[in-house]
Amino acid sequence: MRTVIRRRVTRMISAFLFQPPLPISPKHQYSLLPLTTTQRFLTASHSFRTLSTKSIPNMQDSASVSYLSQREAAEIDETLMGPLGFSVDQLMELAGLSVATSVAEVYKPSEYSRVLAICGPGNNGGDGLVAARHLHHFGYKPSICYPKRTSKSLYTGLVTQLESLSVPFVSLEDLPENLSEDFDVIIDAIFGFSFHGAPRPPFDAIIRRLQTLQKRPVIVSVDIPSGWHVEEGDHEGGGIKPDMLVSLTAPKLCAKSFSGPHHFLGGRFVPPSVAEKYKLELPSYPGTSMCVRIGKPPKVDISAMRVNYVSPELLEDQVESDPVLQFRKWFDEAVAAGLRETNAMALSTTNKDRKPSSRMVLLKGFDENGFVWFTNYESKKGSDLSENPFAALLFYWEDMNRQVRIEGPVERISEEESENYYHSRPRGSQIGAIVSKQSSVVPGRHVLYDEYEELTKKYSDGSVIPKPKNWGGFRLKPNLFEFWQGQPSRLHDRLQYSLQEGNPAWIIRRLAP
Numbered sequence: 001m002r003t004v005i006r007r008r009v010t011r012m013i014s015a016f017l018f019q020p021p022l023p024i025s026p027k028h029q030y031s032l033l034p035l036t037t038t039q040r041f042l043t044a045s046h047s048f049r050t051l052s053t054k055s056i057p058n059m060q061d062s063a064s065v066s067y068l069s070q071r072e073a074a075e076i077d078e079t080l081m082g083p084l085g086f087s088v089d090q091l092m093e094l095a096g097l098s099v100a101t102s103v104a105e106v107y108k109p110s111e112y113s114r115v116l117a118i119c120g121p122g123n124n125g126g127d128g129l130v131a132a133r134h135l136h137h138f139g140y141k142p143s144i145c146y147p148k149r150t151s152k153s154l155y156t157g158l159v160t161q162l163e164s165l166s167v168p169f170v171s172l173e174d175l176p177e178n179l180s181e182d183f184d185v186i187i188d189a190i191f192g193f194s195f196h197g198a199p200r201p202p203f204d205a206i207i208r209r210l211q212t213l214q215k216r217p218v219i220v221s222v223d224i225p226s227g228w229h230v231e232e233g234d235h236e237g238g239g240i241k242p243d244m245l246v247s248l249t250a251p252k253l254c255a256k257s258f259s260g261p262h263h264f265l266g267g268r269f270v271p272p273s274v275a276e277k278y279k280l281e282l283p284s285y286p287g288t289s290m291c292v293r294i295g296k297p298p299k300v301d302i303s304a305m306r307v308n309y310v311s312p313e314l315l316e317d318q319v320e321s322d323p324v325l326q327f328r329k330w331f332d333e334a335v336a337a338g339l340r341e342t343n344a345m346a347l348s349t350t351n352k353d354r355k356p357s358s359r360m361v362l363l364k365g366f367d368e369n370g371f372v373w374f375t376n377y378e379s380k381k382g383s384d385l386s387e388n389p390f391a392a393l394l395f396y397w398e399d400m401n402r403q404v405r406i407e408g409p410v411e412r413i414s415e416e417e418s419e420n421y422y423h424s425r426p427r428g429s430q431i432g433a434i435v436s437k438q439s440s441v442v443p444g445r446h447v448l449y450d451e452y453e454e455l456t457k458k459y460s461d462g463s464v465i466p467k468p469k470n471w472g473g474f475r476l477k478p479n480l481f482e483f484w485q486g487q488p489s490r491l492h493d494r495l496q497y498s499l500q501e502g503n504p505a506w507i508i509r510r511l512a513p
């Protein structure tokens with residue numbers, strides 16, 4: 001019996017695969033961009049979040065994206081839910097989750113918490129209900145306007161789930177006159193790819209209201225900006241102008257005329273067979289993300305880029321009297337929070353002309369004797385330090401709203417310590433240190449590469465790779481520390497530890513932010 005079913009399913013899948021595809025819709029080139037750093041979260045609950053697997057959408061330089069006709073979109077849906085074994089509930093869940101994660105990439109709950117999902121009668125409306133549920137769990141405060149409900153259990157279930165979370169349902173009549181005052185984000189989940197003709201009541205009126213909205217609230221359209229022709233787009237003009245469009249599976253033809261700042265793709269469930277059959281060119285989703293940015297880069301107003309830091313207070317009576325212990329505490333917390341390269345620090349030096357210079361280096365150890373890093377003694381920093389043996393170190397642990405400044409005199413560590421550390425490094429990095437006459441001009445990458453290859457061959461027998469004489473460690477012996485904890489309204493905590501001549505005890509003072 002089971003074999004018969006398996007054979008039937010195999011037949012269905014191959015019938016689908018070998019069916020001639022519909023005429024391919026025109027393709028359009030779009031560049032893909034990384035998310036800006038400002039698009040990361042900083043809210044009370046996220047100030048100390050551990051680094052998640054959430055990666056930066058879009059690390060590709062460019063990619064082309066296919067556009068689907070209305071017929072292709074419907075056919076792909078049928079295929080997914082037919083021979084490919086998906087259920088509508090599943091696809092809707094993934095679609096709604098993609099919408100919620102796209103919203104969260106751009107509109108942080110700290111600023112855009114009040115969300116109104118306006119849900120239409122079909123699956124697009126269902127995506128809106130699912131998205132609202134996820135947004136609730138992400139820390140938003142969604143409300144739902146769902147004027148034309150269906151009695152199908154999928155939808156009644158979604159409504160029950162939202163009700164159990166106390167997500168309010170608002171009737172069309174009870175929607176506030178001025179949507180801008182009550183909501184930060186409107187999710188337009190009214191019509192999707194099955195929309196045809198002109199909008200009929202009661203949706204015509206609400207679409208008209210969305211057309212005339214001012215800057216806020218922002219509008220996020222699910223799959224199709226409602227009221228737009230699925231293929232022609234806003235062909236008569238005057239349609240709604242969403243700030244964000246989340247296309248599902250692949251953008252529909254109307255998305256070509258979307259000119260808003262944020263175009264995302266969601267629906268990470270397209271099996272390769274479907275992509276092949278429809279010659280779909282789709283960007284790859286980064287990491288574990290459910291969405292990927294497509295389209296033009298968002299125009300950002302650099303002067304308006306800012307984060308309001310929210311963190312626990314840093315108080316005099318809570319900190320260690322020894323700044324090295326305090327640093328240890330913060331360093332361990334940063335490591336525990338999973339921050340990347342917790343030991344990366346900016347090192348600032350000056351030359352004999354008092355001209356400063358900064359670069360990143362990796363902290364390789366610290367204790368009461370000082371803070372150690374390794375480098376080439378003949379590099380720019382090496383020469384600066386021989387001219388002026390004082391330096392400043394700076395750590396910035398962004399996800400924790402923390403900064404640490406450390407200053408003091410610098411000296412070379414012993415040859416023995418440098419030898420020990422050098423030989424603990426990966427062999428490739430040891431060879432790299434020989435190859436790199438750090439900070440000198442190189443005619444081309446090939447020069448480094450050729451020497452690297454040669455030395456790799458030379459030491460392929462596993463013999464000891466000698467440390468270059470000019471490579472080793474520096475140790476900064478601090479006479480000043482500052483622990484900075486970001487706070488709202490720029491009223492940060494700054495606790496400075498300093499030493500006074502001839503006195504080994506650290507003095508702790510609060511500095512104005």
Ligand SMILES: NC(=O)C1=CN([C@@H]2O[C@H](COP(=O)(O)OP(=O)(O)OC[C@H]3O[C@@H](n4cnc5c(N)ncnc54)[C@H](OP(=O)(O)O)[C@@H]3O)[C@@H](O)[C@H]2O)[C@H](O)CC1
Binds near residue numbers: 095125191196
């Ligand atoms: N593959 C995916 O990524 C998935 C996407 N999903 C989402 O599903 C929609 C398509 O859903 P569908 O149910 O086929 O259609 P719509 O949501 O667009 O809406 C159909 C209902 O709207 C009514 N309608 C159509 N035109 C009008 C109009 N001019 N005025 C008023 N009402 C209209 C229609 O009623 P009819 O009587 O006209 O048939 C329907 O009631 C897709 O876009 C994605 O968002 C799925 O969630 C899963 C997978």
Ligand SMILES: Cc1cc2nc3c(=O)[nH]c(=O)nc-3n(C[C@H](O)[C@H](O)[C@H](O)COP(=O)(O)O)c2cc1C
Binds near residue numbers: 344359362373376380
């Ligand atoms: C995160 C990070 C860590 C780095 N760590 C080191 C390091 O430990 N030692 C080093 O010599 N260069 C390191 N570099 C490279 C330096 O930033 C710099 O390019 C190089 O040391 C040359 O600097 P200089 O010309 O000012 O001497 C690092 C770069 C980054 C981005």
Ligand SMILES: Cc1ncc(COP(=O)(O)O)c(C=O)c1O
Binds near residue numbers: 425426429
């Ligand atoms: C040029 C250079 N030297 C040294 C280092 C430190 O590397 P390691 O951790 O292998 O000592 C780095 C790290 O980025 C580097 O870029």
Ligand SMILES: [K+]
Binds near residue numbers: 189192222223226
């Ligand atoms: K929509």
